[in-house]
Amino acid sequence: MNAANVDALYQEIILDHYKNPQGEGLRDDFDTEVHHVNPTCGDEITLRVDLDGDIVKDVSYAAEGCSISQASASVMYELVHGKTVAQAFAILDEFHAMMQSKGQIEPNEDVLEDAIAFAGVAKFPARVKCALLGWMAWKDATSAALSLKEQEQS
């Protein structure tokens, strides 16, 4: 595994999600919206979260960026929508740990499903931020949505 081996980075699953992104587009029903930018490259994402009780009812997004950041947002959508907030955060933690592991952690396919394809990305330090862009936006938007709900209840 080295920089010459780009196939480890551009897994078939990643290229598929890049070409056919799931859940793409900004939808009108949402609790919170965030805009995240990767300052080093300018990749950006606008992301909306719609919570129904403790269920992540929808995540909608408009992103501009490389194949890794686009595919990652698409995979993230598939993994978190319809899950409980707690489940979704657990998946985020698993994904985050895999991305920070420099390829040392054996990813848990039961939890990460298609996202295990990003294990190869973890070996390219310059691209880890690309893979995390959508997830960090989701985390931010969901945290904001949760505190919004708390305020409404109090």
Add this chain to the structure above:
Amino acid sequence: MSTFDVNAVRQDFPILGRRLAGDVPLVYLDSANTSQKPQQVIDAIADHYALHNANVARAMHQLGAEASEAFESGRSKVAAFIGSKRTDEVVFTKNASEALNLVARVLGDAREIEGRGPIGPGDEIVISQMEHHSNIVPWPLLCERTGATLRWFEVTDDGRLDLDSIELSERTRVVAVTWVSNMLGTINPVAEIVRRAKSVGALTVIDGSQSVPQMPVNVSELGADFVAFTGHKMVGPTGIGVLWGRYELLASLPPFLGGGEMIETVAMERSTFAAPPARFEAGTPPIAQAVGLGAAVDYLSSLGMENVAAHEQQVTAYALGRLAEVPGLDIIGPREAIERGGAISFTLGEVHPHDVSQLLDSQGVAVRAGHHCAKPLHQRFGVQSTTRASFYLYTTEAEIDALVEALNHTRKYFGV
């Protein structure tokens, strides 16, 4: 002038012999980002640390004298290299960004600037859409501090500055523009800009980061008030930049940072300040870096900057021709090697520049991808980011061929 032999030049740069992952040779096309260093510069720095290291200007011992002499000799060499009439017009900074921030800060702090009052409300600072972030960000900050208004020259569709897009007036206090665009490669008509600025009594600040490494520069003939550039893009070390400033102007301006070396005398409540350049060089300066930069300008001078510029021109013309053959590749900026430096930014169909650079890297070809610290300029051309190949005195036509081959491989990989 000696004839320029690129293959002989390459022998001076050990890194160009490296092989990368997959046992492919390095094709380094990222010199607008930072240049590689010849053995002569590496040796000068190593020799300084090995045999002459001491602090400057304050150590009374023999090593201190040697280090001071070596440091000031770096300054003299830089002054001669850029055609400065005086050595004390060369201020060492840590990079070009700091040099530009220094100017913007002290111009804002000055109570009087050559017979005119402080910069304030109603005054205008003029920059351009073509600037690197380091020559954008300090100026709105100056405007916030002083109440002045920021204006800028627009860029035409073919990547040239539109000098008639705004009118300079007696309200214009500073015109700060880049000599050569780090994204488009455009060489701007700085002499004409200086002339226009002078005719309304405005000061001129020229960002020479991409011009000083590439072409003969004579700051005295240019007639600007300030020229900023950096060492690491001109085969010198990182950690040192240069602000050249007209002496009388420098001498009339307040200090930048406070500390050692920049004072005349210090009392707890008030200090008086040293003459330029020391006034603007608080603290221990980049000593070994000044030695390295001195060796870098010796190296460039031995090649001849006319030769360096001619080589750059030739390689750029060849690259523009070859890149035009790549299907789906769109060059942003001048497409002919006329008034053009050796940086070419482009898009490749729908393939994101990150993915382009990743694929090129897997073939050993090092380029830059992103907004190249020129976001407003990317916006101007309706692109979020580009891939940039940039050339220097060691770049060969064979390397351009390798780039084109790797780009075609990238097209196939992503199916465009």
